[in-house]
Amino acid sequence: MGRQDWTVISAEEVYRNDKGLIVNREKVLLPDGRTIPHFYQVQMPSHVTVYATTRDGMVACLRQYKHGPRKVSLTLPGGLIDAGEDPAEAAKRELLEETGLSSNEWARLGSFTLGGNQGIATAHLFSAACAEEVRAPDSGDLEEMALEFLSPERVLAEVRSGNFPIIGHVAAIALANLRD
Amino acid sequence: MGRQDWTVISAEEVYRNDKGLIVNREKVLLPDGRTIPHFYQVQMPSHVTVYATTRDGMVACLRQYKHGPRKVSLTLPGGLIDAGEDPAEAAKRELLEETGLSSNEWARLGSFTLGGNQGIATAHLFSAACAEEVRAPDSGDLEEMALEFLSPERVLAEVRSGNFPIIGHVAAIALANLRD
Numbered sequence: 001m002g003r004q005d006w007t008v009i010s011a012e013e014v015y016r017n018d019k020g021l022i023v024n025r026e027k028v029l030l031p032d033g034r035t036i037p038h039f040y041q042v043q044m045p046s047h048v049t050v051y052a053t054t055r056d057g058m059v060a061c062l063r064q065y066k067h068g069p070r071k072v073s074l075t076l077p078g079g080l081i082d083a084g085e086d087p088a089e090a091a092k093r094e095l096l097e098e099t100g101l102s103s104n105e106w107a108r109l110g111s112f113t114l115g116g117n118q119g120i121a122t123a124h125l126f127s128a129a130c131a132e133e134v135r136a137p138d139s140g141d142l143e144e145m146a147l148e149f150l151s152p153e154r155v156l157a158e159v160r161s162g163n164f165p166i167i168g169h170v171a172a173i174a175l176a177n178l179r180d
Numbered sequence: 181m182g183r184q185d186w187t188v189i190s191a192e193e194v195y196r197n198d199k200g201l202i203v204n205r206e207k208v209l210l211p212d213g214r215t216i217p218h219f220y221q222v223q224m225p226s227h228v229t230v231y232a233t234t235r236d237g238m239v240a241c242l243r244q245y246k247h248g249p250r251k252v253s254l255t256l257p258g259g260l261i262d263a264g265e266d267p268a269e270a271a272k273r274e275l276l277e278e279t280g281l282s283s284n285e286w287a288r289l290g291s292f293t294l295g296g297n298q299g300i301a302t303a304h305l306f307s308a309a310c311a312e313e314v315r316a317p318d319s320g321d322l323e324e325m326a327l328e329f330l331s332p333e334r335v336l337a338e339v340r341s342g343n344f345p346i347i348g349h350v351a352a353i354a355l356a357n358l359r360d
Contacts, residue, residue: 004245004252004324015195015203019220021298023195023203028247030322039247040199042222044298065184067208067219068300069293072184110339112347114294116255118201118224119248123347142210144184156358159290167292167303167351174354178336 004031011041020045042118048091049078049168051109051176052101052128059155059173060099060131064145069165074148074158076169077101079141087111087124095128099147100137103128109175114168123168127176152177184211191221200225222298228271229258229348231289231356232281232308239335239353240279240311244325249345254328254338256349257281259321267291267304275308279327280317283308289355294348303348307356332357 007029015023022043028036052060066073077098081090088106095101109125137147150158155173164170187209195203202223208216232240246253257278261270268286275281289305317327330338335353344350 005250006245006247014197017194017203017205017220018218021203021220021222023197023201025197031245031324034322036322038198040197040201041247042201042224044222044295065186065211066293066296067186067221068296068298070185070299073296075296110342110350112350113246113249113345114300114347115224116246116248116253116346116348119250120294120300142214142216144211159355162290165293166296167294167348168296170290170292171347171351171354174351174358175339178354178357 006030009035040118042115042120044121045080046087046122046124047078047080047168048087048094048124048126049076049172050091050095050126050128051076051172052095052099052103052131054149055130055132057152058149059152060095060101061148061150061155062098062145063148064143066143066166071165073165074163075166076172081124088126091124091126091128095131096135098137098139098141098145100133100135101131102134103131105129109172112171123171125168125172125175127172186210189215220298222295222300224301225260226267226302226304227258227260227348228267228274228304228306229256229352230271230275230306230308231256231352232275232279232283232311234329235310235312237332238329239332240275240281241328241330241335242278242325243328244323246323246346251345253345254343255346256352261304268306271304271306271308275311276315278317278319278321278325280313280315281311282314283311285309289352292351303351305348305352305355307352
């Protein structure tokens with residue numbers, strides 16, 4: 001195979017709202033010479049997700065209604081990265097806000113694109129071991145959430161039962177458990 | 181905790197394009213009585229991703245430029261579900277189109293929401309074992325793609341190196357390898 005990158009000939013913003021959602025319509029040149037007049041790119045704020053375990057190996061999970069999957073869900077701590085914030089700092093901040101936990105043993109599980117074609121956002125996945133409670137949770141989020149500490153085996157069983165509906169959380173859980 | 185579901189009071193479509201991307205602006209009532217006037221939901225077509233292994237345990241991977249992450253990427257076979265198509269049928273069709281492989285040993289790895297807050301799309305993840313070549317690949321996609329058969333260990337190493345940039349592919353790879 002020769003050169004594969006696509007060339008963006010022009011881009012036009014066709015939608016933007018006050019929550020950081022932007023839709024761009026691009027005109028794209030393919031390596032074989034074809035031109036695609038309308039290839040859409042979606043931009044949303046990037047976020048962090050944290051697989052945090054306590055000293056005794058339990059996983060910090062949140063049970064809350066999520067409007068994306070439209071059901072009460074098991075989730076991992078995480079949230080949007082603030083403007084100018086480093087993803088690793090956002091991960092520490094979100095873990096503390098949502099669970100009251102702090103850790104000195106952080107690892108990166110990887111940063112991944114949500115949409116293979118449209119981009120959408122980057123999910124930065126982290127693990128944090130030996131997390132300890134340093135304050136009460138205070139997420140400031142719209143969701144009413146309950147902190148639950150589940151064993152890794154229980155977490156994997158809940159993933160298989162469909163009770164962790166959000167794909168980035170499942171990726172973090174599976175990657176963290178592959179590393180053990 | 182009491183009742184947690186949010187109630188959608190009204191919804192207004194604020195953007196739609198010819199590729200199935202829809203943005204809805206909802207007015208939402210929270211369980212604590214607060215009203216959120218602008219909560220955005222994004223709808224994009226749902227898709228399938230397939231972790232397919234051959235009789236000798238090699239994983240069918242595609243190397244191709246992806247415009248979402250904007251780089252030449254390792255990916256798994258998959259694609260959009262056609263109108264009215266069952267996700268399991270779409271998985272068989274996409275595997276055949278993109279790799280020429282067919283399998284009689286399918287399993288569901290799960291169906292997950294891309295966006296915890298905005299919904300966006302559902303990724304249906306499958307595994308297929310003992311896949312055999314039954315024809316030449318012919319994806320019909322815009323991307324020029326090369327089929328490569330990698331060992332599971334190599335696939336996991338490539339995930340850790342960031343060479344599988346798309347989160348749904350990583351989730352499928354990690355889930356499939358947890359099951360082994």
